[in-house]
Amino acid sequence: MAHWGIETIPVPVDAEGIRVDALGDVAAVLVTPAHQFPTGVVLSPARRRALLDWAGDERLIIEDDYDAEQRYDRLPVAALHGARPQSVAHTGSTSKSLSPGMRLGWLIAPHRLAADLVAAKHASDLGSPALAQLVLAQLIASGDYERHLRRMRTQQRRRRDALVEALHRHVPQLRIEGVAAGLHILATFSDRRDDIDDQQLARHLEKLGVLVQPLSWHRATPGPGGLLLGYAANPPDRLRAAVDHIAEALRSRPW
């Protein structure tokens, strides 16, 4: 957004999702209601109503329906778009469900924006490649896409469970945030550990062969550290081995 000259203003997030009361008078907001990145919280029903009220008929909610399919404990929450299509531009992609390399996504925008969007798309690239769209259409029509999502959910849930269990057992000082969804866990340091520099820890873990993202990368303002642990690409035994490295790293300070 900065590249295209759009000014962005960070907004606080708590256990119910975005703090709508802190939004202020801006033209648009970008949210991930199904599973906030990186905290993993789901936008609460009260906040959903507050956000739609905030938008009214003038403002725009951009709903990135990120990770919507990857909910393991219950049905995904309904998209905001359905509640107020004239205020919500709904976006989704197959980057998590198939592969980021597919570069396949969609945007369901309010009618008043359609002409401008078509002009911008045309001026950007004339249109999206047909091949990947045809592949996706066939995957959907054959039922293979739905079967693939079910298989992935089972696999990801097993991986997440293995990671959470190993963290509870071997690194109890880490607190696991967010709901059972997505492809990563956010683990924060308990209050007594707020002197841990998560970027230093991430660099140390990288040397041990464990790639994690420090939470501070995703913070707009300073605050307690944490680790984002992606589990999608590794089977349970490798995740358990990674947790052993994390436990060892926390024992062996300073690095």
Added chain:
Amino acid sequence: MAHWGIETIPVPVDAEGIRVDALGDVAAVLVTPAHQFPTGVVLSPARRRALLDWAGDERLIIEDDYDAEQRYDRLPVAALHGARPQSVAHTGSTSKSLSPGMRLGWLIAPHRLAADLVAAKHASDLGSPALAQLVLAQLIASGDYERHLRRMRTQQRRRRDALVEALHRHVPQLRIEGVAAGLHILATFSDRRDDIDDQQLARHLEKLGVLVQPLSWHRATPGPGGLLLGYAANPPDRLRAAVDHIAEALRSRPW
């Protein structure tokens, strides 16, 4: 370009291609040296040298290597890029050779622009879809791409020959411009016919089932009319039937 806020200045084209002496002091020029669109002329050796001299080390030549593979009478001309890679951003695509729906293209840019281009590409779409690129890589590695180009050249040449022959025979008042290349012919009205409104003629032909583009669509300044006749999508007999309609239309004025 206008959509992205770039001011464009038209430059005259004659039988040798772009009039380099008319370029003036601009930062960049966009050219189609292998086969100017829509006139079909090839940039002459003298003009190629003049254009490279004009660019020097400060200005940029954007070379759209449009239709480079579709030359029927001799080998394609070498790309400008090879003569002065530090001044030329060379672009090509598979839109003519495979399909526009592939949305596959490439850009070989001067080194000094690489970092900005990577940043702009990243901010646009993170990167291009992998699937179509993998398909093209396999087509190239297997030799199928080269075989396809040869087969297409033979087929397009046959279609072009049929169209040119029918135009000469049935509509001798049309003059065919450009070299034996590309996927379309530009037919201009001889001098006595400069009262023909090519947009009216194109609309009349559309009613008869013949889709052509009026030359005036592509003119930056007023001038004699003409028709762009694409032949790639139709076999010889359909092209001959289309010429019959054009001949009939020119006989039956006014429309």
